[in-house]
Amino acid sequence: MIGTVGAKTILGINNIGRFARFVWQSMVVSLRSCANTHTYPLIWTQMNIIGVRSVPVVMVTGAFVGMTLAVQAYDQLAGMGLEEHLGVLINISVVKELGPVLAAVMLAGRIGGALTAELGTMNVTEQIDAIRSMGTNPIRYLVAPRVLACLLLTPFLIIYADLMGIVGGYLVSVVQFGINSRAYWSFSANGVELWDVAIGVIKGFFFGVAIAAISCYKGFTCKEGAHGVGQACTEAFVASFISILALDFALAVISKSIYNTFWSLKSLV
Amino acid sequence: MKQSNDKNDMQTSDGNGLITLKNITKRFGSNVVLDNVSLTIEKGKTTVVIGPSGCGKTVLIKHLIVLLRPNSGEVYFKGRRIDNLSENELNKIRTHYGFLFQGGALFDSLSVTENILFPMRQHSEITDFRQVEELVKTKLAMVGLDGFQNYYPANLSGGQRKRVALARAIALNPEVILYDEPTTGLDPIRADVINELILKLQRELDETTVVVTHDMTSAYKIADRIIMLHDGKIVADGDADNIRNHPHPVVQQFINGQVGEDDLAVLRMSGTVSQAQFLPRDFEQ
Numbered sequence: 001m002i003g004t005v006g007a008k009t010i011l012g013i014n015n016i017g018r019f020a021r022f023v024w025q026s027m028v029v030s031l032r033s034c035a036n037t038h039t040y041p042l043i044w045t046q047m048n049i050i051g052v053r054s055v056p057v058v059m060v061t062g063a064f065v066g067m068t069l070a071v072q073a074y075d076q077l078a079g080m081g082l083e084e085h086l087g088v089l090i091n092i093s094v095v096k097e098l099g100p101v102l103a104a105v106m107l108a109g110r111i112g113g114a115l116t117a118e119l120g121t122m123n124v125t126e127q128i129d130a131i132r133s134m135g136t137n138p139i140r141y142l143v144a145p146r147v148l149a150c151l152l153l154t155p156f157l158i159i160y161a162d163l164m165g166i167v168g169g170y171l172v173s174v175v176q177f178g179i180n181s182r183a184y185w186s187f188s189a190n191g192v193e194l195w196d197v198a199i200g201v202i203k204g205f206f207f208g209v210a211i212a213a214i215s216c217y218k219g220f221t222c223k224e225g226a227h228g229v230g231q232a233c234t235e236a237f238v239a240s241f242i243s244i245l246a247l248d249f250a251l252a253v254i255s256k257s258i259y260n261t262f263w264s265l266k267s268l269v
Numbered sequence: 270m271k272q273s274n275d276k277n278d279m280q281t282s283d284g285n286g287l288i289t290l291k292n293i294t295k296r297f298g299s300n301v302v303l304d305n306v307s308l309t310i311e312k313g314k315t316t317v318v319i320g321p322s323g324c325g326k327t328v329l330i331k332h333l334i335v336l337l338r339p340n341s342g343e344v345y346f347k348g349r350r351i352d353n354l355s356e357n358e359l360n361k362i363r364t365h366y367g368f369l370f371q372g373g374a375l376f377d378s379l380s381v382t383e384n385i386l387f388p389m390r391q392h393s394e395i396t397d398f399r400q401v402e403e404l405v406k407t408k409l410a411m412v413g414l415d416g417f418q419n420y421y422p423a424n425l426s427g428g429q430r431k432r433v434a435l436a437r438a439i440a441l442n443p444e445v446i447l448y449d450e451p452t453t454g455l456d457p458i459r460a461d462v463i464n465e466l467i468l469k470l471q472r473e474l475d476e477t478t479v480v481v482t483h484d485m486t487s488a489y490k491i492a493d494r495i496i497m498l499h500d501g502k503i504v505a506d507g508d509a510d511n512i513r514n515h516p517h518p519v520v521q522q523f524i525n526g527q528v529g530e531d532d533l534a535v536l537r538m539s540g541t542v543s544q545a546q547f548l549p550r551d552f553e554q
Contacts, residue, residue: 125372125374127375129331129336129368129370130368130375132336132356132360133336134363134387134437135391136388137356
């Protein structure tokens with residue numbers, strides 16, 4: 001019993017160590033890739049696959065988040081006679097929390113699964129070993145372009161999700177519930193600060209790196225066979241999902257501290 | 270730390286082979302795949318490693334290029350110890366090798382031309398595209414596939430994929446070519462095409478060749494030297510005639526393709542086919 005717990009603990013620590021080393025190597029190689037123009041076509045290709053093709057799905061996610069928030073919150077606010085404040089509630093929720101988190105979860109499913117399956121298949125068919133045998137670092141060729149594409153494009157995708165969330169919330173509030181459009185925007189403009197939008201977008205950088213790093217790692221370490229690749233995809237999504245939520249919490253705490261410390265001084269500046 | 274690495278880098282093998290494995294032991298968990306194996310690969314010769322499936326042949330060949338690192342022991346290339354080098358340092362060494370993987374390991378998303386150009390793109394600046402086209406044509410002609418430049422791996426047969434993979438393996442004009450089960454999965458005629466190709470490349474390029482196989486027809490045809498692995502150890506080492514007449518029963522059993530007494534005993538214990546339990550008929554309905 002104690003032996004089993006000990007063995008599992010050691011295995012867990014080993015896995016964390018391997019993942020940390022993989023992430024560190026990926027970050028170092030990605031930084032170097034930024035300075036190497038030869039890797040730009042690879043990054044560009046991944047930006048197209050990861051970013052451009054994710055725009056529709058992320059926009060749909062954002063729109064439904066905004067619309068659902070409007071439907072759920074209207075009755076509570078109308079009961080207190082505050083329905084014109086609906087815009088503040090919807091927009092601040094969308095740009096600060098729900099837009100970034102749900103867009104990232106959608107990306108973890110769409111991109112993370114594809115990255116893990118692609119790299120996992122390359123791993124079990126010895127294509128990654130083939131890259132190494134030809135004197136090339138597979139992290140430079142396979143991981144760095146994907147990490148950079150996710151890092152650069154996740155914030156933009158979050159902006160799309162935010163935009164559609166705002167539009168969706170507005171349409172349901174104004175068209176379905178008949179809230180005065182001018183009041184809706186007026187309260188929204190007073191309630192949502194640039195900081196709220198910025199912190200939502202900044203989260204995108206962290207979410208993007210987390211999704212890419214976890215998915216690539218799971219692909220690189222996946223076991224042989226169809227079952228191995230399938231299991232790696234599932235683990236990649238679950239790990240990405242949990243890391244998105246954990247990062248969201250950590251960033252919420254940090255951003256709140258920064259806001260309380262510095263943002264209140266903006267009037268002095 | 271740096272000093273220590275530099276010191277290790279300077280370690281050299283005392284033999285005169287191109288690649289030397291010294292007391293290599295490799296374990297996966299508690300499973301010992303290579304057990305204190307020592308081996309010298311001679312320059313310009315074709316060395317064939319034979320042995321039953323799962324005996325550690327692929328693990329051995331991957332140690333020659335340090336795609337796998339040993340748990341203990343040392344690997345030398347041209348007298349320089351390489352198993353303790355960083356991946357970046359190893360990448361420079363690996364450009365001296367060509368590796369034909371069992372399934373070819375071609376990149377699915379790249380065409381035949383792009384696959385062959387891959388190692389060149391990684392290690393040199395391509396400026397003259399006409400010259401590159403000519404180079405790809407030459408490499409493909411060497412494996413008898415000129416005209417397949419724009420095909421994708423999915424459109425090729427198993428034998429063609431292996432030949433394209435071979436064209437990619439020789440793209441950087443390596444000094445050593447490693448073949449992992451080059452004839453597995455091919456019909457006898459296609460397998461012989463690969464054998465002839467290995468001989469042709471050996472003749473024309475005067476390279477050092479290491480082949481891992483369990484195909485004895487292929488081994489006898491191409492080998493200057495045959496090594497047999499069994500239970501992670503080398504049990505036989507010699508030319509084709511030595512191996513044919515080797516006294517070790519395991520060697521004779523393997524080269525003649527005879528089932529062992531242990532395997533027969535297991536088959537006898539498992540009962541007859543008519544005794545086996547089948548699904549009830551009503552289940553099929």
